Amino acid sequence: MFETRSRSAKIVLQVLVTLMVLPFLFPLVVMVQGSLAGIGWGNYEAVLSRPELPLFFRNSALISIATILLVYACTMLAAFAFSKLHIRGKEVYFWLILAALTLPEVILLTPLFSTTLQLGLYNTYWSVILPLAALQIPFTVLLTRSFMNGIPDGLIEAARIDGANTLRAFWHIVLPLTRPIAAAIIVLTFIGAWNNFLLPLVFLQSPDTQTITLLPTFFIGQFNNDQTKVLAAAVVTALPIVIAYLLLQRLFERGLAAGAIK
Template identity: 35%
Template sequence: MLRAIPRQIALILFALLILGPLSVVFFATLKTTQELYGEPLALPATPDLGNYARLFESENMIVYFLNSVVVTLGSVFLILLCGSLAAYAISRMGGWVAASLFAFFVAGLLIAPQVYMVPLYTIVDALGLVDSLLGIILVSVAFQIPVCVMILTGFMRGLPRDLLDAAFVDGATEWTTFRRIVLPLTRPALATVATFSFVITWNDLLFPLLFLRTDVNKTLPLALLEFRGQYLTDYPLLFSGVIVATIPIVIAYVFLQKYFIEGMTAGSVKG
């Protein structure tokens, strides 16, 4: 097995390429600024969390963090609600109506936000939703509806029909059937959509950059972008912000890798 050695080398090299920048950044947050400039690549001599303390003292980190939480949870909830209702209706309707509705939603996959951001701004402005977290939620949900409807409709169309027929014979309404039978069966697809939506919304810069103005409304990525200008001479503080913004997603990834990989791949193949 001579081939085993080059294979191991290739795998380890790429692992180092991924881990290198991540660990340099992490260790930078445990150093003082002088230490970072003196020994940029060395491990911190006496690791301490002073930079994190400074960060939380000098910045509204908790506010940014909560804003990100509100926007992300709001978007995930709303996308699951709107998406599953729409997907249920489409999968129940059949015929050309269902086909055109499906095409209408899925056409959104072909359109990048940069294409429509200018008219979008004027609409959001006219509705008085500039500088509001609700505005960000609605705009993010609209952007994610195409992927969501595509995944959920595909899944619901594959559900066994007997179950639904039985429910209707027993006199169940559409709402009961949706709520009691279809939603529980769709759980795996809902988990995929939720994970995709969580990652996209938590990380998004474009929509907050376009619509959020005041400091107390900023989400983490937007706050980090401003730190970049502000703390270009204070790397340890800047990167403490990066770590704080990244921790929730790392924790979720450790426990839910399978859903992350499925969600991001489904989103990518289809988006």
Template identity: 40%
Template sequence: MTRFTKHSQTIILVIFALYALAPVYLVLLASMRSEADLFNGPLSLPWPINTSNYLRVWSDSGFSTFFWNSLKISVAVTVLVLLTAPLAGYAFAKMQFRGREALFALFLAGLVVPAPSVIVALYGNLQTLGLIDTHIGVILPQAALLMPFAVFMMRTVMQDVPDELIEAATMDGAGPLYGFLTVVVPLARPGLMSLTLIVFLFSWQEYLLPLVVLQTETLKTITVGAASLQGRYGVDYGGIAAAGLIAFAPLVVLFLTMQRSFVRGLSAGAVK
């Protein structure tokens, strides 16, 4: 490769790195800028570093509540999916039963179902069940909408568990659930880790369900809170920037510390 080619390629790599990072960086700057500092232009380093935007958003605008609500819902959805999808994925991967293909096809179809396409009926159902304006009303449909992806991913993971080990466990007279918990789950740990991260990520990012289900201000999630903050204070860019950062900081930290698990999980289902 000529040096010219190599250098121009490096420039392309850098330009796209700027495209990826610049918006995040600029938001970070804006979130630490005081109002007096605003007129030095958006690229100047904020000085003195100012945490009042964070404090204001966190306590006055209710972001501490939104944050805990999001955490509670995301953890609940993740636990619910972890308790159900691995069992189903294992059944599809390793067990023989009538209707296996049809049931798996039913799950596969759900991979692409968008929340807005079911909301017309789902909303009424949640009303009938008395789940409107409750966190359960967000948790259950959200876990259900993520189920096809989770089951599909778990089936792929479980297929890699060697049959001999499962047979050895059942030979010892262990019941299927005992064998699953003692033999399969430990072997599938990396896959389960990926599933946990992805489900938590998707759940934290969800917007439509909490938007329509939750009405009480103190029940709302961080995505809904951030979106409504944008409307409320049209020009409080420091506050909005701080709110945005609070809303995605946990995800970025999770991603950076567990990049491998993330990428493996998100590319599950992609063709080799």
């Protein structure tokens, strides 16, 4: 975008962008530095020896995986039907789902609180998985439907003429073509589920089911507000998603960019 003809202009631009990213690095440096203060790696040993840590990880992983599966299945089925099948009053149903896009999750708190209590779902993974999926589906259906509109109807008709039913056409022809958008769905849902704080805060009160986003608060109580150990816990919980991002960098960026670009 910016044209740099001369050598000095090139250097100025390089220096400028370096200075601009430093503030983004600063909090991460403070976090790592703080986690090594005092007894150094001993902070990590203290944090890693707590039995809660693997438990919280497992809970977050289970919730994320279940949410991703649920969102993926519902989105693919619904987007296919909205794009390629006949439904009377299709747009009414579609707008019903779309209107939920704007909904802040805090609105769900009270009704879901009393409902999960009545159904005995309070303190179970489902009390977090189901609302997470419900809040994610409107956006993923919107993305996937416009992606599937780009798949020619002729492909599915040809499969039908060859004797395949709708389910087979969906499974063998449509699904393999939707891999790019599937990656976007998985990444978006993963970030949303793994990082969610409010739903676990309200619906998961027992340490058996709590997630890693509640871990720093939990450790503030456990370690008597020992900041070095709290920061070590923060680093340990941040690492998996940072590593996942570094490994799948392109996928993450494409997944998020899918929201605004066709």
